[in-house]
Amino acid sequence: MKRQMMMIWFCVIALASVAPVQAENKKSGEKRYVIIHADDAGMSHSVNQATIEGMQKGIVSSASIMVPCPWFKEFAEYAKQNPDQDFGIHLTLNSEWKNYRWGPVASRHLVPSLLDEEQYLWDNVGQVMQHVNVKDAEKELRAQIERAKKFGVPLSHLDTHMGAVVSRPDLLEMYVNLGIEYQLPVLFVANLDPKKYGLIAEKSKELKAVLSKNGLPVLDELVQFYGEPDYGKRKQSYLDKLRGLKPGVTQIIIHCGIDNQELQNITHSSSRRDGDRRVFTDPEVMKEIKDLGIEVITWKQFHEMAKQKVKVAE
Template sequence: MTPSRFLIINADDLGISPEANRGIFMAYEKGVVTDSSLLIQGPYSRQAIEKIKKNPSFHVGIHIDLDPLLGWKSPGIERFPRPKLLEMMNKPDFFKRVKKEIDKQVTAFLERGLIPSHIDTHHHVHGFPQIFELLVEAMDRLGIRAGRFSKKGYALLGREDIPVTSGQAQWMEDVLRKKGILHPHHLIDPLFPFSLKEIPAGVSELMVHPSMGGDQWRQKDFEMLINPLFMSTVREEGIQLISFSELVSSPSPLT
């Protein structure tokens, strides 16, 4: 028997712009996007929430944005050199501010009557071990049982990547397992060439940023998703599309 392949198509940056909101919901309505990540403090989050509440089957997670605390701005601006930033992350005051900000954003999400399917972070900053630990602590405390994880580290557009060593990856996986937090086995970033035919067995997350207008790379994601060839390949390959919520609610592990 051919091993099962499950794919979460997760749209990041919901709430960042009207164009992104339109692109994400259009891809959802076409049955392609299966989950999403909301920037609760995004300038167009209210617009996104209104649309979410009109679509009860729409899955949405919390896209924690810690960029201001790190001195990060778009496009690719970092106030501190990476060694200085890593040094800052080990200071107790930084821990307190990050914990407070995570709690603030999660509270804002919940107060709007939304149920989080998962948690991830803007620009993958939970790839830094210090932030990872604080995020997992919040997830455990709040009963959020799914999130994004990559044992290979995280590539960032226009800025230095966030590497994850094999030792760090093993530690992170152990922490997630002990806390009962589930995650896809593989993270696929369309910034790099990939083939649906080569998606491995188990659960994968395809992280996308679809947008109807705006940044060219976001438009490219949107065009990829709505191309009829994309979904026809998914069907031909027998890939099962799921959400983070379905990953958690499955009566048996999806492997």
């Protein structure tokens, strides 16, 4: 099962104070842009604190919020008070931690296929693939979007927690259609190898054209680093990735946290999450990005770039 989940997430990775971008005067293919994106806001208090620190004191340019999670309201209040910053919804169909779990936003009787025997969302992506009805999933994801809007979150994009929403062709199509309906960009990367990803790759090729037609952007590359808990080695790995970025728009996915008792009780990844917070508030890293000539942008700016491209084509 772990191998299956990793393959799904590799599929997603293949699929996905900030300087303003004068999009009409630049072509993304001529330079390097990066969205530094913090996932999992709303998951816990320490994750919220770390994400806010990254956005206020560091170079984190965007974050996405897990609406079903217990600390959603705290981060939603921050987002509402900071509409100039960039916030998406981390669309969630699973609840992976052993003793810290959540259920759906929609009423449970309306989305029965989303629930395990304890009435929480399924533990892992493999179970989502096996059990979830796409109509139930759509009800739940709409409920998450509408709840975020109700709490005043200024939305810039949609993405997916652990890749669950892009784990089947029907779920992937539903996800893209929600983005078009709400006119919100979705996390989506240009090309997938059909030999590795089969039907998902075939469907993504079709949907890429649909997104472009509707003025919604498609990432050139998606980068994520799980690995090394040692801070120095983790920092060096991110610097190496930044130095090797290709022209176009890349998103770097990070998970910010504070390595305290709360986060340690939830997840074994607390030290790595703390490392991400430290890396992207590190003055040396911020200076390196500037020296490399990489422009840090938000999803709002990326969306504007895509809309300008459509206007030029017309």
